[in-house]
Amino acid sequence: MGRERATLADVARRAGLSKTAASMVLNGREGTRLSAEAHQRVFAAAEELGYRPNVAARSLRTRKTATIAFVSDIVATTRFAGGLIRGALDAARERDHVLLITETQGDATFERYAIEAILDRQVDGVIYAAMATRRLAVPPAILGGSVVLLNATSPEPLPCVLPDDEGAGAMVAETLLAQGHRDRIALIGRNRQKELDPEISLAADARLRGIRSTLAAAGVALLTEGFCPEWLPEHGYAAMRTLLDRPTRPTAVICMNDRLAFGAYQALGEAGLSIPGDLSVISFDDDPIAAWLRPGLSTAALPHEQMGRRAVEVLLDGGDGGASFVPMPLRRRRSVATPAA
Amino acid sequence: MGRERATLADVARRAGLSKTAASMVLNGREGTRLSAEAHQRVFAAAEELGYRPNVAARSLRTRKTATIAFVSDIVATTRFAGGLIRGALDAARERDHVLLITETQGDATFERYAIEAILDRQVDGVIYAAMATRRLAVPPAILGGSVVLLNATSPEPLPCVLPDDEGAGAMVAETLLAQGHRDRIALIGRNRQKELDPEISLAADARLRGIRSTLAAAGVALLTEGFCPEWLPEHGYAAMRTLLDRPTRPTAVICMNDRLAFGAYQALGEAGLSIPGDLSVISFDDDPIAAWLRPGLSTAALPHEQMGRRAVEVLLDGGDGGASFVPMPLRRRRSVATPAA
DNA sequence: CCACGTCGCTAAACTGATTTAGCAGAGCAT
DNA sequence: ATGCTCTGCTAAATCAGTTTAGCGACGTGG
Numbered sequence: 001m002g003r004e005r006a007t008l009a010d011v012a013r014r015a016g017l018s019k020t021a022a023s024m025v026l027n028g029r030e031g032t033r034l035s036a037e038a039h040q041r042v043f044a045a046a047e048e049l050g051y052r053p054n055v056a057a058r059s060l061r062t063r064k065t066a067t068i069a070f071v072s073d074i075v076a077t078t079r080f081a082g083g084l085i086r087g088a089l090d091a092a093r094e095r096d097h098v099l100l101i102t103e104t105q106g107d108a109t110f111e112r113y114a115i116e117a118i119l120d121r122q123v124d125g126v127i128y129a130a131m132a133t134r135r136l137a138v139p140p141a142i143l144g145g146s147v148v149l150l151n152a153t154s155p156e157p158l159p160c161v162l163p164d165d166e167g168a169g170a171m172v173a174e175t176l177l178a179q180g181h182r183d184r185i186a187l188i189g190r191n192r193q194k195e196l197d198p199e200i201s202l203a204a205d206a207r208l209r210g211i212r213s214t215l216a217a218a219g220v221a222l223l224t225e226g227f228c229p230e231w232l233p234e235h236g237y238a239a240m241r242t243l244l245d246r247p248t249r250p251t252a253v254i255c256m257n258d259r260l261a262f263g264a265y266q267a268l269g270e271a272g273l274s275i276p277g278d279l280s281v282i283s284f285d286d287d288p289i290a291a292w293l294r295p296g297l298s299t300a301a302l303p304h305e306q307m308g309r310r311a312v313e314v315l316l317d318g319g320d321g322g323a324s325f326v327p328m329p330l331r332r333r334r335s336v337a338t339p340a341a
Numbered sequence: 342m343g344r345e346r347a348t349l350a351d352v353a354r355r356a357g358l359s360k361t362a363a364s365m366v367l368n369g370r371e372g373t374r375l376s377a378e379a380h381q382r383v384f385a386a387a388e389e390l391g392y393r394p395n396v397a398a399r400s401l402r403t404r405k406t407a408t409i410a411f412v413s414d415i416v417a418t419t420r421f422a423g424g425l426i427r428g429a430l431d432a433a434r435e436r437d438h439v440l441l442i443t444e445t446q447g448d449a450t451f452e453r454y455a456i457e458a459i460l461d462r463q464v465d466g467v468i469y470a471a472m473a474t475r476r477l478a479v480p481p482a483i484l485g486g487s488v489v490l491l492n493a494t495s496p497e498p499l500p501c502v503l504p505d506d507e508g509a510g511a512m513v514a515e516t517l518l519a520q521g522h523r524d525r526i527a528l529i530g531r532n533r534q535k536e537l538d539p540e541i542s543l544a545a546d547a548r549l550r551g552i553r554s555t556l557a558a559a560g561v562a563l564l565t566e567g568f569c570p571e572w573l574p575e576h577g578y579a580a581m582r583t584l585l586d587r588p589t590r591p592t593a594v595i596c597m598n599d600r601l602a603f604g605a606y607q608a609l610g611e612a613g614l615s616i617p618g619d620l621s622v623i624s625f626d627d628d629p630i631a632a633w634l635r636p637g638l639s640t641a642a643l644p645h646e647q648m649g650r651r652a653v654e655v656l657l658d659g660g661d662g663g664a665s666f667v668p669m670p671l672r673r674r675r676s677v678a679t680p681a682a
Numbered sequence: 683c684c685a686c687g688t689c690g691c692t693a694a695a696c697t698g699a700t701t702t703a704g705c706a707g708a709g710c711a712t
Numbered sequence: 713a714t715g716c717t718c719t720g721c722t723a724a725a726t727c728a729g730t731t732t733a734g735c736g737a738c739g740t741g742g
Contacts, residue, residue, distance in 0.1 A: 005460075007727095007728055007729080008728065008729060008730095009728075009729090017691080017692085018691070018692045018693080019692090019693095019728090019729080019730090020691075020692060020693080020694095020730085020731080020732095021690090021691065021692075023729070023730060023731085024730090024731095027730085032690090032691090033688085033689055033690050033691080034690065034691070035689090035690065035691090038690080038691080052457060052460070052461050053461070053728080053729070054401070054461070054463070054727085054728050054729065055461045055462045055463070055729095056397045056398075056400045056401040056406070056462070056463060056727085056728080056729090057397075057401050057697090057727070057728030057729040057730090058728075058729050058730075059397045059697095059729090060395070060397045060398050060401055060696095060697045060698065060699085060727090060728080060729075060730095061696070061697050061728090061729055061730045061731080062697085062729085062730065062731095063697085065397070067441075067462075070442075082423055085442070086444065089442065089443070089444050093451070093454060098441055098443065098458050098459075098462070099441070099442050099443075100408075100439055100440070100441055100442075101411075101426070101430065101440050101441075101442045102430070102439070102440075103427065103430050110434070113434065116393065117439050118439075119346075119393070120393050120394070120395070120396045121396045121397075121408075121439070122395070122396070122397060232633075233633040234633075237635070259633070262633060263633075266635050269610050289630060292573075292574040292575075292600070292603060292604075294578070294607050348697095348698055348699080349698065349699060349700095350698075350699090358721080358722085359721070359722045359723080360698090360699080360700090360722090360723095361700085361701080361702095361721075361722055361723080361724095362720090362721065362722075364699070364700060364701085365700090365701095368700085373720090373721090374718085374719055374720050374721075375720065375721070376719095376720065376721090379720080379721085394698080394699070395697085395698050395699065396699095397697085397698080397699090398697070398698030398699035398700090398727090399698080399699050399700075400699090400727095401697090401698080401699070401700095401726090401727045401728065401729085402698085402699055402700045402701080402726070402727050403699085403700065403701095403727085404727085
């Protein structure tokens, strides 16, 4: 900082004009009748003084802060969703906005606190994000302003941004069909809670729908469906082991996420089976680990960055008020092949 | 929001006092001679109206915003360091502050932009964070205010918060010694660039120092040291394979981070060797993957959350102006055992 | 010659807080 | 009665912008 910042009054003085004139010129107001020369002088003065408007003063009058609140349950903290923030950050910067980040940690007190903090600061809008794609209740206090849900829906008719899990399910199933897998496709990661309670997950049900409908259209049914209490590596490991104990071994396994797939890899490794030679594996999320596995895991990527970006766009540029589905691109690696005859 | 927010003037009116009185009471000013009854009335009025001060108005006058800028090269986005943000978020909330997050992505234009955005908003302080522990140059524009470096140092004498990598190195080495490993301890992840250029990494050199000095004190030298161009799984995999090709197989391997260790696990799995039966593995970072590996990987954890927290504490509560080292706790899992006779 | 409109610009109000300077009244000593 | 201090409180300035209302000069048509 060093010396004081120049104020609008300084600019006006140096340009030999009034604050009013300077303000209007710098804000590019239409319909003002200031001369071209006045414009020149103001711009020159602002440039010479390195003038930057004081945001506090401006927002006191205008009630605009060029600031967006990013409220999440636990997103900021999670390895999965840094991408949401990065995308939002990028899009915000492009629109000359800045992000105020808050976490509720699913705690009502923290949430109240976060809401108050952002209302006090008069943010221009709120992005309300969830770590796991799910339905949630938006605190009524922020419903007065503009809100976009990110990776979530709510009972209120708010614009929201979601990954296209159903499309991803379809794509995953198609990929296996295209490779010639038919009646020996297994699935790991069924979970009633996740599938039935939208407040826990929307992804489980959507992915499953996409998979089922695509396979059904090809006249194929899933060979077996392994239930898992959580979508963690240990459960994928256990599920894969029980799968291998069955009389008919599948030619391909769809895992509901990459961590399950990681567990499945571990079980296959121990069993001395090779991927994709003995068995193909495909999955969802594109967790960083998917690229590190040997062979690399083919998986439908959660487009976190795109989603964060879209949320800001919808908030600032206005959306159609409905749900915005962001496609999940398939990352093709080496874990899927044509089944051995 | 709904209806308008109450202003200080509203509170004063309802309390039958002046704005001055209301302001003083609510700010708990000492030395004012306002009566106990006046205090009561102001508090009651504020409570009844749900009064919350307008931050913009306040900071226009006081130049304080109760906002901290969290500027990072790429931290917000990275799975490694969500913890930094969470810790900072928690500590900030405890002190009634809020975090403004910005990313420079290592790009000079973005950095300039970020700096302007935070100066415009008159943040109370800046946390300047790096993804990889390293030395960096702080933009002079923010040196006027208070700055704390997080996971970084700089040529300027600024307070900084760093993980205690050297201590972690020592602890890792001690752990192996305590289990009875002596002359057949290998290391994976040597890297001249990282070790020599503090602008790339401070961790590599510090970890190595800790390991070396501890082993030396016990009269032990490293068996072999595998160089790696990067600290990624594939390099750990390659390094472990060459290690296994040697005539003497190590009893233990220290990996410079968990991703290298993951690669090492993969190579060991393929070679049919078991951990820790045939070989112990120990590492640094406590990446989530460390807990997912089979067996779980013992590793010195980067205390991201503590570090983020500490940075806010130093910034707001004042530090001693020097470097603040946060210990890296060892997560003991099952990858280390006594070597087979 | 005067009323009127347009042009180019400015004074002052306003946003909602904090802070400085100071006022009225009571009590007390001289 | 006068001057002084202390108590309890307030008017007004201030922060740095935006916005409203309007002023003086000039050109023009009647």
